Amino acid sequence: xxxxxxLLACALASLPGCVAVTDTAVHAAGTAERARGATRLVAxxxxxxxxxxxxxxxxxxRLLVERLTASGFGVLADAALERVAARHRVRYMAGVEAExxxxxxxxxxxxxxxxxxxxVFEHASxxxxxxxxxxxxxxxxxxxxxxxxxxxxxxxxxxxxGLGLVEDSGALLARAVDALAGSLVGRxxxxxxxxxxxPGARKFQPKIVYRAEALxxxxxxxxxxxxxxxxxxxxxxxxxxxLHLMRSLVAAENLSVxxxxxxxxxxxxxxxxxxxxVSLADTETILGAVNADLVLNGEVLEYQDPLxxxxxxxVDFSVLFIERRTRRVLYSSYSHNAGDDGVFFFDWGRVxxxxxxxxxxxxxxxxxxxxASPTAxxxxxxxxxxxxx
Amino acid sequence: xxxxLRTPATTCRVLLLLITALLxxxxxxxTRTVYRDxxxxxxxxxxVGVMPFQNLSRxxxxxxxxxxxxxxxxxxxxxxxxxxxxxxxxGVSRAEIQSPTAPSPEEVVKLSGLxxxxxxxxxxxxxxxxxxxxxxxxxxxxxxxxxLEAQTGKVIWTxxxxxxxxxxxxxxxxGGGRPMNDVTRAAVDDLIAKLFQ
Numbered sequence: 001x002x003x004x005x006x007l008l009a010c011a012l013a014s015l016p017g018c019v020a021v022t023d024t025a026v027h028a029a030g031t032a033e034r035a036r037g038a039t040r041l042v043a044x045x046x047x048x049x050x051x052x053x054x055x056x057x058x059x060x061x062r063l064l065v066e067r068l069t070a071s072g073f074g075v076l077a078d079a080a081l082e083r084v085a086a087r088h089r090v091r092y093m094a095g096v097e098a099e100x101x102x103x104x105x106x107x108x109x110x111x112x113x114x115x116x117x118x119x120v121f122e123h124a125s126x127x128x129x130x131x132x133x134x135x136x137x138x139x140x141x142x143x144x145x146x147x148x149x150x151x152x153x154x155x156x157x158x159x160x161x162g163l164g165l166v167e168d169s170g171a172l173l174a175r176a177v178d179a180l181a182g183s184l185v186g187r188x189x190x191x192x193x194x195x196x197x198x199p200g201a202r203k204f205q206p207k208i209v210y211r212a213e214a215l216x217x218x219x220x221x222x223x224x225x226x227x228x229x230x231x232x233x234x235x236x237x238x239x240x241x242x243l244h245l246m247r248s249l250v251a252a253e254n255l256s257v258x259x260x261x262x263x264x265x266x267x268x269x270x271x272x273x274x275x276x277x278v279s280l281a282d283t284e285t286i287l288g289a290v291n292a293d294l295v296l297n298g299e300v301l302e303y304q305d306p307l308x309x310x311x312x313x314x315v316d317f318s319v320l321f322i323e324r325r326t327r328r329v330l331y332s333s334y335s336h337n338a339g340d341d342g343v344f345f346f347d348w349g350r351v352x353x354x355x356x357x358x359x360x361x362x363x364x365x366x367x368x369x370x371x372a373s374p375t376a377x378x379x380x381x382x383x384x385x386x387x388x389x
Numbered sequence: 390x391x392x393x394l395r396t397p398a399t400t401c402r403v404l405l406l407l408i409t410a411l412l413x414x415x416x417x418x419x420t421r422t423v424y425r426d427x428x429x430x431x432x433x434x435x436x437v438g439v440m441p442f443q444n445l446s447r448x449x450x451x452x453x454x455x456x457x458x459x460x461x462x463x464x465x466x467x468x469x470x471x472x473x474x475x476x477x478x479x480g481v482s483r484a485e486i487q488s489p490t491a492p493s494p495e496e497v498v499k500l501s502g503l504x505x506x507x508x509x510x511x512x513x514x515x516x517x518x519x520x521x522x523x524x525x526x527x528x529x530x531x532x533x534x535x536x537l538e539a540q541t542g543k544v545i546w547t548x549x550x551x552x553x554x555x556x557x558x559x560x561x562x563x564g565g566g567r568p569m570n571d572v573t574r575a576a577v578d579d580l581i582a583k584l585f586q
Contacts, residue, residue, distance in 0.1 A: 207570075207574065208458065208461040208462055208465050208574070209461075209465055210461065210464035210465045210467070231450050231453055231454075274475060275478050275482075276441070276474055276475060276477070276478035277473055277474040277475030277476075277477075277478060278473065278475040279473070279475040279476045279478065279479035280473070280475075280476050280479075281479065282475065297473075297475070299453075299457065301450065301453070301454055301457065316570065318457050318461060320473060322473060328470070329464065329470070329471070329473055332460075332461055332464050332465075333461065334457065334458055334461040334462075336570045338568070
């Protein structure tokens with residue numbers, strides 16, 4: 001083979017490695033232009049740090065603001081946001097309470113609030129990033145309009161001779177922010193189905209599932225997510241898994257999720273302290289206060305990113321849905337996976353971040369909950385059964 | 390003896406017997422203990438509460454992990470409804486049970502009334518984690534559970550299961566055994582099978 005042909009072949013082979021590897025559904029490029037038609041004012045909250053370590057939160061927020069501005073959104077100035085927050089004595093900015101959402105709408109003319117959360121940020125080679133963001137409407141009844149996340153590692157697509165390796169954490173962060181901004185713009189402009197709604201791989205299905213007959217796939221449910229119990233060594237694993245599930249549930253047409261900030265507000269108002277899971281009395285109180293049908297609770301037993309370049313992530317959690325009307329468990333499942341599950345040759349199918357794996361596991365749980373498609377029905381494992389009454 | 394071993398067929402048979410005996414000696418010991426109250430109508434039990442398991446292993450989270458898998462496994466059979474753990478915790482608090490892992494018969498009666506359950510399940514995790522034998526290691530779990538009747542608080546069913554450990558294959562060729570999650574699920578499946586047999 002001649003030298004130019006060889007070079008071209010190498011370049012073509014390394015191209016997949018240069019593609020941003022995320023689990024975010026980035027929508028078509030033309031949607032950004034459509035979004036520019038009407039300028040919407042968005043308040044971007046400070047980035048919630050769920051990484052458990054110091055992280056460049058200001059950089060993440062700055063990048064997000066830049067991308068939103070470039071896409072034609074108006075972003076509320078920091079000083080104006082701080083003024084409204086100070087006036088209403090709001091310090092918690094990892095979620096939004098009902099009164100504050102209303103105040104932002106009325107006093108600052110904000111249409112929606114963007115709440116970013118940083119799951120992981122690793123500088124060391126290979127760099128690793130996990131990022132979430134959700135958009136909440138302002139006004140009388142704040143609703144979660146969009147949730148998405150992106151997780152990537154520098155060695156997701158190394159390509160031939162490692163040409164696709166990303167060593168710069170800043171470059172990885174920029175890709176992640178681009179993917180999130182693209183997803184948000186696409187969702188708002190297209191006003192179509194939410195992103196990330198593709199069926200998950202079989203290996204990420206929950207290992208043990210209980211699904212009651214009473215859980216009607218045709219009915220519309222609103223869900224309140226209460227904090228998950230974190231029994232893992234990873235700080236904030238409960239919040240992270242709750243965000244993954246929230247994202248997957250919001251993607252379903254007939255499921256809506258109550259903004260976690262509002263749930264938190266009610267938990268504090270009723271002074272609910274959960275020692276070992278949510279009780280039926282707590283369920284009734286919370287669901288009555290936020291006017292939802294189901295409460296989602298669970299526990300995280302393991303949430304671990306790879307410890308080095310050769311390790312594999314591990315995620316292990318269980319979820320429980322309790323209905324307000326019947327006071328019974330409608331869905332319960334147990335999921336666990338490792339990044340190298342079902343990987344036999346050349347790392348084919350390997351998952352490098354806990355974020356990417358948890359996202360697929362959460363998607364599989366949401367599929368089981370709603371059974372939206374016949375394929376989901378077919379994937380039911382041998383352990384599935386309906387209760388005998 | 391010499392005369393017996395003279396024929397090749399007999400020699401092969403003796404060798405085969407010896408190999409089988411050796412391999413059998415290398416196999417892990419699996420204890421199968423089940424007790425069922427012959428007078429109990431298990432069909433009448435539709436709702437149970439699962440108490441926190443006692444942890445006798447070195448892993449501080451073993452009891453929570455096994456209990457979680459056990460509850461999900463029991464629910465997934467569809468034959469029994471399991472009261473949510475939060476409701477059990479509330480019941481334990483209201484019934485003022487001093488030791489939730491080992492409640493007295495009176496406490497079981499009181500708690501069952503609060504939970505509206507026909508039985509209470511308690512359990513203990515004896516072994517959970519890696520075991521070593523020379524250069525070989527493998528994951529092992531040993532768990533026992535018992536079911537207590539709501540009306541009297543007496544034991545109506547007990548079972549134990551041990552899964553994982555180092556087998557002949559691991560000893561000869563290494564391999565490290567199965568992942569802990571798989572071993573836990575196998576033990577829970579075994580316990581549930583014993584309950585419904």
